[in-house]
Amino acid sequence: MREREWDTAVRGPLASGAPVLVLVEGEAGTGKTRFVQWLLALPELGRAPRLTVNFKASGASIVHDYPPAKGTASAGPEATAVRRSGSLQPRALRPGAPATPSWLAPLAASSLGELASSLGTGAPVLLVAEDVHRADEQVARALRTLLADPPAGLRVVLSYRPEDLARPGLVLGAPVGYPAELPVIRLRLGALGEAEVRRMAVEALGEDRCSAPFLARLHERSGGIAQVVADLLEELKAAAPLPRSGTAKAGQKRFTARDVDEADVPVRLAESVVGRLAALDEEPRRVVWAAAVLDESLSEDDLASVAGLPTGSIRAALMTALSEAVLHEPGPCRYGFRVPMAAAAVYHLIPGPVRRELHGRAAEALASRRPVPWARLAHQQKASGRTADWLESVENAAREAVEAGDYALAIGLLEGTLAHSDVRQPTRARLALMLAQSATRGLHSDKTLEVLRRVVDDRALPAATRGEVRIELGKLLLVVARGNEARAELRAAVDELSNRPALSARAMSVLGVPYWPGSGPLADNLAWLQRAETAAAGSGDAALQVSVAATRAAVMVCVGDPDGWRCLEQLPRESDDPRILQHSAWGLCCAANAAIWLGEYAKARELQAEGMKLYARSEVPFAEQVSRGTSLLLDMETGHWAGLATWARLYVAEAGEVLGATGEAMLVLGLLALAKGELDQVDTWLSGAGLSGDGSPVPRVAAASGGRIRLALAREDLTAAAREAAEAWARLQAASVWVWAAELAPWAVEATVRFGGLDTAQEMVDEFAAGIESRQAPAAAAALMWCRALLAAAHGKLLEAADYFRRARKCYQALPRPYEAALVAEAGGRCALRGGLETTTGLQELSAATHELEALGATWDAARVRAELRAHHSTQLPRPPGRPGYDERLSPREQEVAQLAGDGLSNREIAATLYLSPRTVEQHVARAMRKVGALSRHDLARKVRNGEPEG
Known part of the structure; x- marks a missing residue:
């Protein structure tokens, strides 16, 4: 914050009461006015009279401020004046203002020069003059005279634009004979960081x-x-x-x-630069035009070359552009616009024929550089109408970017080029394939998908080229959670590549992954994988064979096949071929993500670390994005919640236009919001495209569905909960990979039971149990135990249910999954209490669940368990007569209600959580707000969280 810098630099000297001069230097828009506002708001400066002068193009306005009398409100402006003909004439004081002090009397004279003689009292006085670069010579002379012999107590602040000084470097137009004892502080306001x-x-x-x-x-x-x-x-x-x-x-x-x-260029900036440009003659104007066309900082020779000016003229033209502050010198012997965006405002004013001529000369200048800046050269060639040269430069630039690993640059170049109708065969085919291959390695955008779609729809392209591009398009569509479209493209690619078995194997390999809706049943995926392995074996391409083997290993892990771990071990970790390393890395990272859904968290961390090392050696930037999503999911599952929401939000924000693995981050944010009771945010995050059932990965969607079911149950919307459960279960049936039900099954079974579908719930549990038999999936095994507990409780077998819950808790603790372990402890404790035979054990389980949930930060769940404990104690213990005396302090119940209200829960949702009536909740909220003086529900929670006085 700049206020801290200002405070350090000037606050002490100005508050001391001794004479001081502060020079506030800054170009237009750098915050000089904001500094003055901050300064005048300082309480220690408000106790002395002050004079504020604001020099404007139309004149100077003056404000006299007087300190308020003791015991009165702060006084506002007492008088204003405007400058006419170089003098400062005061207007009448407002009614009731104090008599004008002697030090202000000279303002009625023709200048500020007589101010000095009025300050003999030595009382502190503050003089603030804004934009003194606009002051005329008469006023500037008066200020010079005043500062050459400042009276005791005079504090002066002058702000100005250095680029607009009549004489560069001289704030008041001429040197000032500052006395030795006058501190002079220069505060430069530059660009923001x-x-x-x-x-x-x-x-x-x-x-x-x-x-x-x-x-x-x-x-x-x-x-x-x-x-x-x-x-x-x-x-x-x-x-x-x-x-x-x-x-x-x-x-x-x-x-x-x-x-x-x-x-668009902001109006203020555009008018400023255009106004300065209008004051220039022809040759300086051409120099500015050249800078706008190149849009970068340039040498004097570059400007001369592009502007087309002779050597003898460029120096004078450049000096004029600099002196008029149209151009600046951002670095030694480099010249350009102070605000790069200003180039666009100038560029649009250049006449078309001149603009094309300038671009042509710019292209010639860039082509002569070594190494050739291909990307910038391509831009200049296109603008000058040299289409063939432009396409050649684009191709060179993209190839250079790919070789350097800068896929984002390559994608940006190729997207814009392929969108242009002038690109014909065979150039179009080469560029399209380069874009497709870059997009699967780099950070792509939705525009990439649009361009590739147009490419594969172009029947003029050879079928094999379309097929190769279509494979990359299909892979991108999978990444952005459009699985059904992706599989259609990949099947079409297999047909188009019938004469290219090696390429066809790549498409078949991707079709063998059962991760997306519409890709199952699993037997179909395995059939595609078998076809891919056969084609790869006959191709003699070692990299392709590793690619298919990596896919096979990842698929086996993700379905819980124990042989998957052996297949991963067989993937090569050493090779001189970066493609082989990339394929192995891909298999390891995919298996790491799959291991999370299985509950194999230690293996997930090991696989991710190993895969990222291989990716780093093969220089694939997109892998880091995927890895971050996996890390967030892993931390959430294993209970590492401290700062997790912040990191997840940062990841989503940083992704920007990149379409990719933000689905895990949004899932994490949604489930964390649910645990904290931020129910409005649950809808926000779990409704994203990456968490819907249309094309997103099945296990991720299943987990999101579990969250949406919980949300509906919390809102007592049993119809919505049961509908979500049925739809989510149908997706798992279609995929026939039941290890992915671990995050969904308990909530789907509970919703179905509560909706009255006990028989259906039994069928779901039986199907789940059969589906994970012989599979290595500890998370699914724990979830199955939880489901059996729910069925036992629904049949009234409460002690049996409590036993199942305890067994599930041990499973979750071993994974570890501390959040789920606490939830099943809560459920087991409820069963024990309702069975009436294990009251002590039940209370211990509820108490343990409360502590564990609070330690995680699951405030909503913790409040619910505390409410259960309180309700049990209230029925078991005799209550003393009368209400507990909390006076103006919040009662424990009011604190709980305040926290949940601030987290966004409605009165009805709080009532469901705490087993109260909405009317009771309403009364608690009202009393709590009154006691802490809160202005809103959010303010109430803030005050309670921060420990502000409860009364």
């Missing part, structure tokens, strides 16, 4: 909508100028406003770097 720009963006748009690429580009294109940042954010906010809750929802607009590139 990345952290400050991020803070502004998050405040304006919401944290979940600000991707890392967006923030980086916002800082870059705005030059860090505060006013430009603020104006850009206002434009973006108006184009895609926040929802009323102020938080971005899954699937909502998340800002990307492209949004900054496509935003």
